[in-house]
Amino acid sequence: MKINKKLTGLVASALCASSLSAGVSLATDGTGDFLIAPFYEAKNDVCSEIKVFNTNETNSILAKVAIREQISSQEVDLPIFLSPGDAWSGTLCEVEGKVLLRSTDDSNHPIVKDILANGKDLNAHSLNAGHKNVDFRNGYVEIYPIAQFNEKSTAKVKKDILVKRWDALINGSLNVRNLKRDGVDNDSLSGSISFRTNNKETSTQQMKAFENAHSKQRVGGSIAYAEDTSPEVLLGQQEKFDILRLLQNSTTSVMYEDFGKNQFIYFSFPFGYTEGQERSFEFVVRDMSENKDLEKTVVFSPRPRQMNYVLENELYIMPVSELISKTQDSTMYKKGMIQIKNIRNRSNHQLGIGRYASFLPTSVIIEKNGLKGTESYISSVVETPVK
Structure with missing residues (x-):
């Protein structure tokens, strides 16, 4: 059978163009480049543990954890620094009327390491930032990818190196060693929420994962953890609309x-x-x-x-x-x-x-x-x- 090489080339070109223009999609295997935990609870006897995994074994990932409260989605966010195959976790509990985020993970930023170890009061933080009528006892969590670095090895990367790379990106530089400039791989992140009572896990829910949400490297002050987390800035306006359309249901x-x-x-x-x-x-x-x-x-x-x-x-x-x-x-x-x-x-x-x-x-x-x-x-x- 004779194959039309010209036709084959046109088909290949069409497939290539289609892949380049692919919009955001829902992941079927729980891994993606943007994650949402549909809800958490930090109320009375129930605590929630957030877990984020870098499923890429040869690449480091910088990401942002955005914890949003239940009334108007006001958020408290923090950066995490994941070397190849690394994981991060933090726990949300209500303690004496305060909703505390605690984490002793070595993937936290040095500036907030001690604060998180002792417990960060999310309601107080949000109110001090000028927000009103917030309630962090319930809410949901978003995991935004910030950058990916090809380490060409499965070896652990020192966290101070990742922090320096983060700072360089915030200062607007793309001249960062091993940086993947066209966004984070589709299968780099996964996560879950575990619910605990008296330090015993009673149930777990996997985060909803999306693919093709991060296809362009962002730099500048907008990615800093001191700035409000905005999907249209960190992912893009079209990506935000794509995610909303995927979540439209009758x-x-x-x-x-x-x-x-x-x-x-x-x-x-x-x-x-x-x-x-x-x-x-x-x-x-x-x-x-x-x-x-x-x-x-x-x-x-x-x-x-x-x-x-x-x-x-x-x-x-x-x-x-x-x-x-x-x-x-x-x-x-x-x-x-x-x-x-x-x-x-x-x-x-x-x-x-x-x-x-x-x-x-x-x-x-x-x-x-x-x-x-x-x-x-x-x-x-x-x-x-x-x-």
Whole structure:
């Protein structure tokens, strides 16, 4: 069979052009170049441990951990310095009314090493920065790649070398040894959130990973940890829109048991908080025999104060039992499925008014009778299917 070389060349060129213009996509293996942990909890007896892994065995990675609180996504961020195959961890706990971030990891910046070892009060830090009405007891976490360096070896790289490279990039220099100038590899980062009570892990959730989010090296003051973390600056405006579109969903479903007692759906809405924002939604409650309640439509414009289902926070926690209580006969619905449908923006945030909201949903069961009899702990976390 004779092969048309000209046609083969055109096909190869088209494939090459397609790969160069590829937009952001959701990773299927949990590794990527941008990560989101859909939620964390640092409240009462529950602590959350953030874990970030550099899955690249011959490259160092500089990254930024952005911890965002639940009301308006105000953030506290910090840089981390990962040599090949390295990992970083930090723990969020509520201690005497303070939400403390603690980390003794050697991947922390020397300037904040002692502060993190003793515990950094996130609420106080945010309030001192001029933000109002913040609550870091719940929230979500983003991991931004900053730079990648080809070490050509699996050997450990001294952290002071990585810090010097970081400082050079902040000062605007691209003349940094081993720097990969066209962004961070798609499979360089992975992460998880583990939930702990009395220092015992009870559940873990893998972070959502994205690919092709970091394709250009950024330099200057915008990447410094003293600056607010901005996806359009660190990733790019188009990358931000791509991620929002990937997280636009019309329906999410959750299985419930025992009338939904101690079961919650956590909705994270990244990239787009606006003052006085509103979202509307509908829901359907079904039992195991496919009987369904009349579809409930809850619309908030203007926002009624007496209603419980105002999707106003950037991390919204929805009790499943309250949804079931809205049915005509809640005694029918001991076990089954709930569908949350048509979560739409009713004000101009994320991708605009009237558009589907961009969100990450998670189903969580919180046990009330814990390891010492009275404390609560997160016993299971399940990624909620969407479409």
